[in-house]
Amino acid sequence: MKMPDPDTAVIARKDELAAGLAAIIGEEGVVTDETGLKAFECDGLTAYQQPPLIAVLPETVEQVSAVLRYCREQGVRIVPRGAGTSLSGGALPLADGILLGMGKFNRILQIDYDNRLARVQPGVTNLAITRAVEADGFYYAPDPSSQIACSIGGNIAENSGGVHCLKYGLTTNNILGLECVLTDGSVIRLGGSHFDGGGYDLMGLMTGSEGLLAVITEVTVRLLPTPPGARAMLIGFDALEAAGDCVSAVIGEGIIPAGMEMMDNYAIRAAEDFCHPGYPTDAAALLIVELDGTPADIEFGLQTVRRIAEAHGASSVRISESEEERQRFWAGRKAAFPAVGRISPDYYCMDGTIPRHRLPEVLTRMAEMSKRFGLRVANVFHAGDGNLHPLILYDANEPGELERAEEFGAEILKLCVEVGGVLTGEHGVGVEKRDLMGTMFSEEDLKQQQRVKCAFDPQGLLNPGKMFPVLHRCAELGRMHIHGGRLPFPDIPRF
Amino acid sequence: MNEVLRPRTDTEVAEAIQWAVASETVLDVIGGGTKRALGHPLIEATVLDLRDCRGIVSYEPAELVMTVRAGTPRQEVEAALAEKNQMLAFEPMDTGFLLEEDGTRQSIGAVFACNLAGPRRPRSGAARDHLLGARGVTGRGDVFKTGGRVVKNVTGYDLSKLLCGSYGTLAVMTEISFKVLPAPIDLRTLVFPCSDHGQAARLMRDAANTPYSPEGLAWLAYGIDGAGRVLMRLEGNTPALAERAAALAALASGQCRELGRDESLTLWRDIRDLRFFNDPAQWVWRITVPPFSGPALAADLSALVSGGRCLADWAGGLVWLAHDPVGEEQAEDLAVRLRQHAEAAQGGAMLFRAPAAIRKRVAVFHPRPAALSALEKRVREAFDPKRILCGERMGGV
Numbered sequence: 001m002k003m004p005d006p007d008t009a010v011i012a013r014k015d016e017l018a019a020g021l022a023a024i025i026g027e028e029g030v031v032t033d034e035t036g037l038k039a040f041e042c043d044g045l046t047a048y049q050q051p052p053l054i055a056v057l058p059e060t061v062e063q064v065s066a067v068l069r070y071c072r073e074q075g076v077r078i079v080p081r082g083a084g085t086s087l088s089g090g091a092l093p094l095a096d097g098i099l100l101g102m103g104k105f106n107r108i109l110q111i112d113y114d115n116r117l118a119r120v121q122p123g124v125t126n127l128a129i130t131r132a133v134e135a136d137g138f139y140y141a142p143d144p145s146s147q148i149a150c151s152i153g154g155n156i157a158e159n160s161g162g163v164h165c166l167k168y169g170l171t172t173n174n175i176l177g178l179e180c181v182l183t184d185g186s187v188i189r190l191g192g193s194h195f196d197g198g199g200y201d202l203m204g205l206m207t208g209s210e211g212l213l214a215v216i217t218e219v220t221v222r223l224l225p226t227p228p229g230a231r232a233m234l235i236g237f238d239a240l241e242a243a244g245d246c247v248s249a250v251i252g253e254g255i256i257p258a259g260m261e262m263m264d265n266y267a268i269r270a271a272e273d274f275c276h277p278g279y280p281t282d283a284a285a286l287l288i289v290e291l292d293g294t295p296a297d298i299e300f301g302l303q304t305v306r307r308i309a310e311a312h313g314a315s316s317v318r319i320s321e322s323e324e325e326r327q328r329f330w331a332g333r334k335a336a337f338p339a340v341g342r343i344s345p346d347y348y349c350m351d352g353t354i355p356r357h358r359l360p361e362v363l364t365r366m367a368e369m370s371k372r373f374g375l376r377v378a379n380v381f382h383a384g385d386g387n388l389h390p391l392i393l394y395d396a397n398e399p400g401e402l403e404r405a406e407e408f409g410a411e412i413l414k415l416c417v418e419v420g421g422v423l424t425g426e427h428g429v430g431v432e433k434r435d436l437m438g439t440m441f442s443e444e445d446l447k448q449q450q451r452v453k454c455a456f457d458p459q460g461l462l463n464p465g466k467m468f469p470v471l472h473r474c475a476e477l478g479r480m481h482i483h484g485g486r487l488p489f490p491d492i493p494r495f
Numbered sequence: 496m497n498e499v500l501r502p503r504t505d506t507e508v509a510e511a512i513q514w515a516v517a518s519e520t521v522l523d524v525i526g527g528g529t530k531r532a533l534g535h536p537l538i539e540a541t542v543l544d545l546r547d548c549r550g551i552v553s554y555e556p557a558e559l560v561m562t563v564r565a566g567t568p569r570q571e572v573e574a575a576l577a578e579k580n581q582m583l584a585f586e587p588m589d590t591g592f593l594l595e596e597d598g599t600r601q602s603i604g605a606v607f608a609c610n611l612a613g614p615r616r617p618r619s620g621a622a623r624d625h626l627l628g629a630r631g632v633t634g635r636g637d638v639f640k641t642g643g644r645v646v647k648n649v650t651g652y653d654l655s656k657l658l659c660g661s662y663g664t665l666a667v668m669t670e671i672s673f674k675v676l677p678a679p680i681d682l683r684t685l686v687f688p689c690s691d692h693g694q695a696a697r698l699m700r701d702a703a704n705t706p707y708s709p710e711g712l713a714w715l716a717y718g719i720d721g722a723g724r725v726l727m728r729l730e731g732n733t734p735a736l737a738e739r740a741a742a743l744a745a746l747a748s749g750q751c752r753e754l755g756r757d758e759s760l761t762l763w764r765d766i767r768d769l770r771f772f773n774d775p776a777q778w779v780w781r782i783t784v785p786p787f788s789g790p791a792l793a794a795d796l797s798a799l800v801s802g803g804r805c806l807a808d809w810a811g812g813l814v815w816l817a818h819d820p821v822g823e824e825q826a827e828d829l830a831v832r833l834r835q836h837a838e839a840a841q842g843g844a845m846l847f848r849a850p851a852a853i854r855k856r857v858a859v860f861h862p863r864p865a866a867l868s869a870l871e872k873r874v875r876e877a878f879d880p881k882r883i884l885c886g887e888r889m890g891g892v
């Protein structure tokens with residue numbers, strides 16, 4: 001993966017830039033030594049590593065604003081970073097760039113139950129929000145698997161999902177307001193403490209923009225009342241296809257479960273060996289279905305899903321009889337990645353989405369690829385929304401295996417696009433899928449996205465090298481090719 | 496009568512826009528043309544009518560996704576969904592009643608372009624939360640697409656969000672894919688007598704804060720027929736409804752009555768479409784605020800105007816105010832005062848219905864701070880540098 005050529009003139013000015021930044025935020029907030037910088041050299045996509053030129057750790061919005069203004073004046077690139085848990089290399093530093101670490105923005109500023117919202121700084125972890133309000137009967141709905149570590153600012157950047165997003169939505173559906181800083185240092189507030197205030201939905205645009213548009217300094221999230229109860233079901237099937245059909249039938253009957261996950265036999269056995277959740281190890285596919293709500297709601301859902309599962313030839317159905325058992329049902333799924341990690345030296349987690357009815361075909365072709373590349377693959381997916389997480393097993397110490405795993409992964413994602421799906425459901429494009437963007441978008445589609453970037457960041461200083469395979473200059477993108485003013489549409493009906 | 500162009504394909508839409516760019520002609524982009532009275536009036540515009548870009552492209556009920564041409568009538572979309580017991584969960588407002596247009600003509604593209612969600616908004620989101628992807632033509636005349644046809648997708652910028660609520664000023668959508676949801680099996684409404692704004696705010700808050708939270712929470716307040724009342728709509732399977740109704744009724748010591756399915760359907764349609772505002776001469780404001788302050792603001796604003804009629808939807812977060820017209824000279828002053836009150840409650844106000852002469856003079860959308868306004872202008876420029884798509888419909892952005 002090629003990153004933008006480092007600007008050697010900027011690298012040569014490291015000391016001067018460090019001094020300039022220290023003048024803004026104090027020396028303690030500026031990291032320049034090799035050991036200190038090593039802490040930032042990668043995120044959750046560990047295959048790529050690059051220490052930044054300088055790491056800057058601001059504490060206030062004013063400091064962020066001044067740092068960005070300074071970088072713009074000096075022509076220095078900036079990579080924002082939350083907790084560094086991105087699985088797509090969204091926070092991968094640049095050799096000639098500043099790493100802007102938002103970790104010190106770690107306070108919950110306001111909890112407002114009258115309006116069911118919390119105003120927090122971007123470095124607060126996803127789980128910390130729920131922890132702060134759960135005793136009062138509330139929670140923050142999106143629950144990415146990394147929720148204990150990932151920051152809410154990073155969740156906005158990536159539009160994170162989680163196992164419950166089928167029913168409760170992604171990050172973008174659960175926030176009300178943002179404060180962010182543009183590269184010219186201006187501080188803008190988007191949204192607020194209410195819905196749909198009018199004007200362009202820049203908050204929606206910022207969500208999932210992977211740190212390429214502006215730096216987030218405050219987030220207002222929605223809080224939801226905790227459902228009174230939840231129960232989970234384990235449903236085993238002898239064939240993946242039957243499990244897939246069952247998922248469609250459940251949704252077709254009007255049931256939207258709180259979560260609906262599928263694992264293939266390889267993942268089932270890895271999880272069972274790892275933490276013994278009681279999965280049916282002989283099943284070809286396992287569905288974990290969670291119903292939440294009031295007791296009557298849950299009962300209705302469980303009975304409906306059980307009836308549908310049995311009609312689709314389920315080989316086993318178990319319903320959690322206690323909260324402890326429900327947690328155990330989930331433990332295996334949540335530990336699927338480390339469980340697979342235990343049976344293989346390394347694994348590479350993919351993240352495509354497909355229309356669900358194409359699942360059997362995609363799985364068959366993935367099995368063929370697995371043979372062709374000589375690498376095993378375990379599958380876990382968010383079955384309700386068609387989001388696949390194939391885990392490709394490889395050994396980085398074997399020469400060529402990482403490259404083969406990456407090639408295999410790229411083939412899977414191209415397949416997702418080919419069947420009408422997308423490259424990434426929740427992990428983001430980052431550096432990882434950057435060069436695959438052309439399989440999903442035309443040159444013009446990507447140019448239009450970059451024109452929007454130019455509206456925010458005309459110098460292209462924020463997080464370059466991510467998301468877009470080719471970076472165009474804003475002046476070039478803005479040029480119009482006007483077709484001479486004639487009436488070029490004699491065939492359009494006029495009235 | 497302005498000239499009307501009726502393109503049938505993406506290519507024809509692009510040709511029309513390229514011509515408009517070259518000749519610097521403003522295009523009034525319409526589907527059924529029922530929402531032309533929203534926003535600032537467009538003068539001297541050529542109409543780009545998308546009614547011939549129509550038809551359902553694909554509908555997979557089990558995928559919860561539908562793809563349609565943008566000019567398809569909303570009615571046709573909803574009829575297809577109803578056949579499979581599904582719906583547009585954001586319950587889009589039908590502005591036909593309020594704007595005195597034939598609502599059956601409205602297009603699905605306009606439903607998304609205006610992002611006007613109905614009473615289910617706090618529970619199920621707005622149009623912006625359901626648009627998965629779009630094809631369209633920018634104000635540069637370039638055909639582009641954004642997003643996809645699956646419900647979970649973070650590939651590239653979410654330009655769909657920008658298109659929702661852009662009132663046609665960024666791009667002409669020609670084909671859209673959106674998420675749909677199962678329709679509720681059953682519904683009912685609890686009606687609580689309540690004329691006091693403080694009591695209304697507390698009751699709606701308490702209901703929204705329980706795990707039995709309703710799928711509709713509105714306060715019919717000032718000048719709406721009959722005495723003030725808080726309404727709670729419950730949707731779901733029948734046994735669960737009884738359980739939730741009991742829990743919610745207990746919030747007001749059982750002081751409520753219950754409406755069944757049919758009455759509920761009519762009542763919530765009336766709230767969604769503001770059929771209570773039946774004096775066409777009155778001006779209407781749409782005010783969004785943090786919900787707990789909504790009822791107090793409603794009371795406050797009703798006292799500020801003459802002939803004030805008010806209802807607060809979205810648990811208080813959406814206040815609709817109707818009032819008697821004022822003269823052109825007083826209009827700006829009134830707008831400033833209403834907006835001061837809305838801002839004091841951390842909200843904003845859109846002038847939703849008023850004569851064109853007033854909408855020409857008064858800022859229709861809530862004014863934004865300078866840095867934000869400048870950014871919005873640059874975003875507009877990224878799509879439509881010549882400002883030919885719906886011209887100044889959204890004001891200066």
